[in-house]
Amino acid sequence: MGVTVAVHSSKGGTGKTCISVNLAALLALEGYNVCLLDMDLKAPCLCTFFNRYPKWWLNEYLDGKCDIDSILYDITSQFGTKGRFFIGLSNLDIAAVRQISNMDRKWQAKALKLLLEAKRSIFMNGVDVLILDTGPGVEFESVNAIAIADLVLSVIKPNKISYVCTEQLVKGVYMTLEKKCYLVENMCHMLSIDMSGKKEVFGLPVIASIPCICDIPMKNDTSIIGLTDPDHRFTVSIKRICRTIEEHIGKK
Amino acid sequence: MTIMRNDQDQMSEKEILQRILEILVSIDQKIDRLVPKGISLNRTTSLEGEKEGPYTGLDVMTLLSLPEHLRTTATILFELGTATAEDVSRATLKERAVESGYLNQLVRMGHVTKYRTGRKVYFCISGNKKTD
Numbered sequence: 001m002g003v004t005v006a007v008h009s010s011k012g013g014t015g016k017t018c019i020s021v022n023l024a025a026l027l028a029l030e031g032y033n034v035c036l037l038d039m040d041l042k043a044p045c046l047c048t049f050f051n052r053y054p055k056w057w058l059n060e061y062l063d064g065k066c067d068i069d070s071i072l073y074d075i076t077s078q079f080g081t082k083g084r085f086f087i088g089l090s091n092l093d094i095a096a097v098r099q100i101s102n103m104d105r106k107w108q109a110k111a112l113k114l115l116l117e118a119k120r121s122i123f124m125n126g127v128d129v130l131i132l133d134t135g136p137g138v139e140f141e142s143v144n145a146i147a148i149a150d151l152v153l154s155v156i157k158p159n160k161i162s163y164v165c166t167e168q169l170v171k172g173v174y175m176t177l178e179k180k181c182y183l184v185e186n187m188c189h190m191l192s193i194d195m196s197g198k199k200e201v202f203g204l205p206v207i208a209s210i211p212c213i214c215d216i217p218m219k220n221d222t223s224i225i226g227l228t229d230p231d232h233r234f235t236v237s238i239k240r241i242c243r244t245i246e247e248h249i250g251k252k
Numbered sequence: 253m254t255i256m257r258n259d260q261d262q263m264s265e266k267e268i269l270q271r272i273l274e275i276l277v278s279i280d281q282k283i284d285r286l287v288p289k290g291i292s293l294n295r296t297t298s299l300e301g302e303k304e305g306p307y308t309g310l311d312v313m314t315l316l317s318l319p320e321h322l323r324t325t326a327t328i329l330f331e332l333g334t335a336t337a338e339d340v341s342r343a344t345l346k347e348r349a350v351e352s353g354y355l356n357q358l359v360r361m362g363h364v365t366k367y368r369t370g371r372k373v374y375f376c377i378s379g380n381k382k383t384d
């Protein structure tokens with residue numbers, strides 16, 4: 001079986017989506033079959049990023065209206081990766097987002113089961129890595145994603161608020177669900193690069209410290225920086241995260 | 253020790269424990285046979301009609317708030333889908349009887365459904381298609 005990675009953070013705007021997309025693309029480039037799912041159903045953005053507005057969304061799958069295969073799109077040829085690259089998108093239409101916000105515990109319990117089934121089916125179809133881009137904080141959809149994941153990458157900004165909030169998540173969600181967890185420090189000062197790979201926070205390894213670089217938002221807006229700029233500091237850091245994920249693919 | 257005697261001689265402590273275990277296993281099997289075949293035990297009929305019963309199942313926030321031992325059992329059951337107490341105990345490395353106790357507690361809480369096929373008792377997270 002493949003490995004499922006949830007990319008999460010306590011606060012918004014830490015770089016989860018940017019990191020998820022680049023991890024998926026770089027792993028696919030290296031030859032792994034990858035599937036990237038937009039689990040941020042309250043504020044979806046992968047459809048905008050990939051400029052795809054399909055007929056079937058993850059929303060329909062979680063509502064029990066279709067099977068998982070009908071919401072997955074093969075974008076391998078678009079990026080020319082060696083491994084296959086699939087995406088599953090969430091509907092950004094405000095009516096769809098409002099509907100998700102109204103869902104009760106019962107629906108979320110069913111959604112969790114459907115996600116487990118989806119994961120099995122995705123791996124049966126030869127996917128090696130399933131990457132879940134989540135929304136920040138303790139939202140139902142995000143915790144569902146964490147629950148089905150093998151690894152959690154918690155993206156943390158180098159500030160007090162981010163650290164204090166992440167500590168709560170580590171204790172009350174990641175550890176409680178017995179997840180293997182890694183911290184990724186993003187948007188940090190250039191000087192802290194040297195500490196990457198050596199530091200531990202809350203007993204968890206910091207597997208990358210990505211500096212804050214002004215050209216990232218522009219370069220990763222309509223294209224994937226990891227594919228267009230292979231030597232960029234950001235790309236180099238993402239490759240380091242790929243190595244950690246790779247270790248887990250072998251283990252499973 | 254002279255806690256228990258049979259006609260001829262004193263039983264050793266080990267023999268007493270063995271005997272107790274055999275009795276417990278046989279009671280356990282008898283209880284299992286009382287579980288209705290293929291029908292869930294905790295399907296309660298609500299007063300407002302049968303269409304929408306009370307909320308059963310297990311959402312992730314409830315899972316987070318369960319005590320650790322029940323959470324571990326429920327998590328394993330999520331992964332296994334449908335399982336016997338023995339299957340779960342193999343995954344958690346706890347005694348079958350202990351897991352059976354935890355599973356039944358989850359059944360009473362409404363999170364897990366229990367049913368019988370032949371001689372075996374199966375558990376699954378409530379709301380699972382397979383129980384229908």
Ligand SMILES: Nc1ncnc2c1ncn2[C@@H]1O[C@H](COP(=O)(O)OP(=O)(O)OP(=O)(O)O)[C@@H](O)[C@H]1O
Pocket residue numbers: 009011012013014015016017018019040043134135136186187188210211212213214216217218220234
């Ligand atoms: N290391 C970095 N340096 C500079 N900008 C960055 C860096 N990492 C990400 N960004 C930019 O920060 C912005 C927010 O990133 P992104 O959307 O990935 O965050 P997010 O955690 O997914 O946000 P949300 O919580 O809203 O989903 C984007 O414009 C992205 O390009």
Ligand SMILES: [Mg+2]
Pocket residue numbers: 016017018040045133134
């Ligand atoms: Mg995002």
